[in-house]
Amino acid sequence: MSIDRHLTLDVNSADFIVDMANVVRNDGLLTMRRADLSRLVALVNGLKQFTRDETVKIYAVCDRSVLRDGNLTADERAMLTSWFENGLIEVLRTADDRVLELRNVSSLPVISDDNFGDYHRTYPWLSGNRDAFYSPYSVDGGTISIRRRIIRVLAEREIARKEEEALLLQAGLYDRRDAGPRRDLLNRLWKCPEQDCPMFGPGHAIPTHRRGVVRCPAHELPLIDLGPRPARTQLKVKVDGDVVARFTLAVGESTTVGRAPLNNGVALARWLEGTPAIYKVSRSHVEISREAVAVVVRDLSTNGTRVRKAGRGGDIIKLRPRQARPLRHGEEVLLHDLVTLSMSGREFAFADDEVGVHDPVPPALRQATMVENRRFIPSKQPRRGKR
Incomplete structure (x- = not known):
């Protein structure tokens, strides 16, 4: 050998x-x-x-x-x-x-x-x-x-799922060869023993799993199991192709998405500045609800809401005013030609996945930072010889 x-x-x-x-x-x-x-x-x-x-x-x-x-x-x-x-x-x-x-x-x-x-x-x-x-x-x-060989062109949903697998693998919550995601651990609510832990308080971050112990990645303390985790769905908003917001809804929850909705909805105004969408996206444009078996979108706008069906060249249908419609994976809600809302391809949703609404960094700056951080270094580790 x-x-x-x-x-x-x-x-x-x-x-x-x-x-x-x-x-x-x-x-x-x-x-x-x-x-x-x-x-x-x-x-x-x-x-x-x-x-x-x-x-x-x-x-x-x-x-x-x-x-x-x-x-x-x-x-x-x-x-x-x-x-x-x-x-x-x-x-x-x-x-x-x-x-x-x-x-x-x-x-x-x-x-x-x-x-x-x-x-x-x-x-x-x-x-x-x-x-x-x-x-x-x-x-x-x-x-x-x-x-x-040819690298296959992946759908957006497939890319999101693979990104999620990478995150879970890094956290010790994914078995690449056998079982896949550790659903027995991911579908539980966890609490950190450290008082006021920002990762496992009101929100819910991705825990780590090492040697059979589920821990808080911030404090390295074993987490307390609080029981089953309510089903949640992550959704994302794109403006001109950039993801500017992700948010999650548990069963029974709802929120509004628009230019400047009330009641802590998903506000898009700062992302729409300088685009034609600023004049067409209503203050409260759509309501999104997570029901027992579906995510439902309801039109609240003055300028109309459309839904593009899944698949290449998917048909576009226009919702009637106040009409509610179940949203399927792969479909996009069009608040404007430049503004779309859809379900994330990720199976699991965590508080620390959310960006845009709680993240003041614009997509262009995030991209520039990512490129800067990937400058080539000939080797990420020193070579070691025998002693």
Whole structure:
């Protein structure tokens, strides 16, 4: 299993970027094992044939969880640790962002079957990309070769769901390989023992789950289980394509959305300034209610409300004044051509997900900050040699 000379953390000498966990844990490659380091060895051997270059080098980025994966043998885990300690592979808590960052600055091809759904907003070039990604596949002779693949164009709802999965995975509340979201924990109400905890007081943040204990991420204290959590739905408002507000409604709750609604509704005036919508969106334009089995929208406006049905080229219907209508996933409520309201693709809704109404940072500034924070750094970790 000696492929050391083919591993590098010098992006300028690498031929490929490899999403290592995606290869090692792909039980459709060569063997039926859930994790098998020999797949990486077989991939390197296949790349020699694919490139006709016996010196081919890969920049491998690995999820930290792989180093302690119980499906690997003790020798395989020791080999991974040795590669890491000798500066031959990069190990991060999650590898996806680093893989895409490296591709973004180097234009090297990426070997991975992942669609990177939770990064389509961060890296707009992902959607429908035909040039950057290769899929590994088994070939005769016990090697793994690669073929070009197309990154699927994802619907907005799919992207939101993948973003949610990433958040839950980071919090220890998602099992990527088996059960999916930990609904047994996510559908409970939790209280922090710390008095006046802002995360688990009137609102409800995402807890963390480590080694069987649910904790407050702010105070690291075990949370108190208060019982079942009422069903909630998250909705979002877009102005000219930017999400400016997210809000959640539990069963039996309702709110109004408009230019400047009363009673703590969702106010959009500051987002509408300088757009034609400022003259067309009513002070209280629509009422949104979370009922037992549906989210219901009711028109309150003077200029009318329309609903665009789900699907490509979805039909648009106009609501009658004061008409109430159930809102389905994938449908959009049009307060104006530039202003839409829809249900989030996320299955779970948390207080700390909400932006816009409680967040004074405009979308353009948020985007600029995100770009600034993603300036390329050659390696996020120091190389370590043997002592």
